[in-house]
Amino acid sequence: MKKKIVSALMVAAMVVTAFAGCGSDKGGTSTQGGDKTSKSSGKVYMLNFKPETDEAWQDLAETYTDQTGVEVNVLTAADGQYNTTLQSEMAKSDAPTIFNVGNSSAAQTWNDYTYDLKDSELYKHLTDKSLVINSDDKVAAIANCYECYGLIYNKTILEGYCGMDGAVVSSVDEINNFDTLKKVADDINSRIDDINKELGTDLTEAFASAGLDDGSSWRFAGHLANMPLYYEFKDDGCDLTAGEESIKGTYLDNFKNVWDMYVSDSAADPKTLNSGALNAESEFGMGEAVFYQNGDWEFAPLTDEENGYVVTADDLSMMPIYFGVDDENEGLCVGTENYWAVNAKASQEDIDATLEFLNWVITSDEGRDAITNQMGLTAPYDTFTGNYETKNAFAQAANKLMTDGKTSVAWSFNATPNVDDWRADVVSALTAYTAGEGEWDAVKTAFVDGWANQWKIAHEGDAQ
Known part of the structure; x- marks a missing residue:
């Protein structure tokens, strides 16, 4: 599969180019355009978490634009670079309207940016209401697949x-x-x-x-x-x-x-x-x-x-x-670490367009086919029945x-607190141990002491 992945090192220099009523550039990492009638005047920008699903999302974005005229951009972060890319993109004036929240710690970090999804069609179609991340009495993010x-x-x-x-x-x-x-x-x-x-x-x-x-x-x-x-x-x-x-x-x-x-x-x-x-x-x-x-x-x-x-x-x-x-x-x-969050700081028009797009993804033939058959994922929504039940041998x-x-x-x-930092220290110690250049005790230290240190950093404001 041809993967169109943008390295986090290139994100700052990346220019997302729109097209109107024409085919997408298959060599790029974003898909947008169209000028057809739409229920929404807003636009959608998804920062995709899973590199292996990039091509399917690009195609879905193009299809939705062709059908509705709503502008949809999809940017996929490189492996291991999602948080870095998210921080960079969120600092821009045209920030993502859909982003991934992996756990409760991330939901705390991005709490001001997560729109309450409790009244969304996504939440209504969710088969297991435990597959959400709650933060400050709101549904901050909803699982998009169950892996x-x-x-x-x-x-x-x-x-x-x-x-x-x-x-x-x-x-x-x-x-x-x-x-x-x-x-x-x-x-x-x-x-x-x-x-x-x-x-x-x-x-x-x-x-x-x-x-x-x-x-x-x-x-x-x-x-x-x-x-x-x-x-x-x-x-x-x-x-x-x-x-x-x-x-x-x-x-x-x-x-x-x-x-x-x-x-x-x-x-x-x-x-x-x-x-x-x-x-x-x-x-x-x-x-x-x-x-x-x-x-x-x-x-x-x-x-x-x-x-x-x-x-x-x-x-x-x-x-x-x-x-x-x-x-x-x-x-x-x-379980999952793939939760859709909607950017609460986006305009209401963009929020509405984003919610409509996500509902289309889980209810349309095109969206359900892409998730089940192209991405090979198991979706936790009551709309995935019949031909859209998982064919994934591993999920079976x-x-x-x-x-x-x-x-x-x-x-x-x-x-995991401060997940990237904690994992980096564990990987460093594990690499040295495996290469014969370090002791297993260093892995234990990175694992146990590193957890306590990162937890303290991640939660230092909790008692305030």
């Missing part, structure tokens, strides 16, 4: 391995705890040549590379780090997504065990994980890896024929990140695990 993540796996290859002589397990269903997962991954990684010969595959590793560059490190400083946070918050009886001001790092040894498995059962050089030269999606998509920690948002790019990947939808499934705590009862990590896996009585892991990382 899951875990261990993506190539079930065709894994099932083939299970049928080989000497395999650790004879069925994928037997992989239901960390110890078994590690034994399987270790065995696959040690028998690459034998597996390729017997199955006709092109494997190079059990796990796709665990990149620690800005475009990938969130998978580990965010999504893998969620696991020890979740289990500790659960032990402490606190709100699983609001968290607490101090953590002990009770389950960091489990984090280390999983991380060490990712690194040792991959072909990537541990010293180059932060180089930016690795592409885990491509490794998995080309059939070079059996396992790949990521989420259901990967279904669309992995099955997009334009990417040239060899995997198909029939090859794809997902299992939990078995963590060695309550594995037999564990489901996938289910999450639903099956829930039906089987497994407990979904909450997105506890949504509680």
Whole structure:
């Protein structure tokens, strides 16, 4: 898929060019124009959070403009640069009218900019009213998708391995705890040549590379780090997504065990994980890896024929990140950090136009098709029925695990204070440890002490 992503470093110099009644420039990062009759005299500017959905949003914006004449701009921030881009864009006179709020901490930061959505059509169509962020007695943001993540796996290859002589397990269903997962991954990684010969595959590793560059490190400083946070918050009886001001790092040894498995059962050089030269999606998509920690948002790019990947939808499934705590009862990590907020400081005309656009997205054939079939997302709205129910194999896996009585892991990382700063310190320590240039204790310090420090900074005005 052709991704039209604007780096945060280029945002300040970027000029968004309008067009009227003509086709969009497919090489750009914004889509707008049209002069047809509209119910609203305002305009819409979306600052998109997810780079992999950029093209679909550009097309939707163009379609809406063609149908209504309402000017719609879409700008997509680069991986790991959303907050920087948001701060830059919000300082401009033509600020975004739709922006992403990832958690309660972000909602506090942008509280003055979040319009109350409790009377919106979005809220009325929301199937689970808990999928909102409340701030100062208002609905500050509403989830636009309900996502899951875990261990993506190539079930065709894994099932083939299970049928080989000497395999650790004879069925994928037997992989239901960390110890078994590690034994399987270790065995696959040690028998690459034998597996390729017997199955006709092109494997190079059990796990796709665990990149620690800005475009990938969130998978580990965010999504893998969620696991020890979740289990500790659960032990402490606190709100699983609001968290607490101090953590002990009770389950960091489990984090280390999983991380060490990712690194040792991959072909990537541990010293180059932060180089930016690795592409885990491509490794998995080309059939070079059996396992790949990521989420259901990967279904669309992995099955997009334009990417040239060899995997198909029939090859794809997902299992939990078995963590060695309550594995037999564990489901996938289910939640979201994708919440639409509407800029309260925009003009009322632009607010009205923005709300109309978002309602069109979740009710029109074009919008629902884009979200379900092009972006591969699961939307939490009652309008997504029939042909617009999820076809995403990973979301289907999450639903099956829930039906089987497994407990979904909450997105506890949504509680992370000053998320970018905290994650950056964890990544720095993790990079040094993995390259053999630092100790694991430094990771613990960044994780535990860093949390307390960032929490204090993020909440220093709460008592005033």
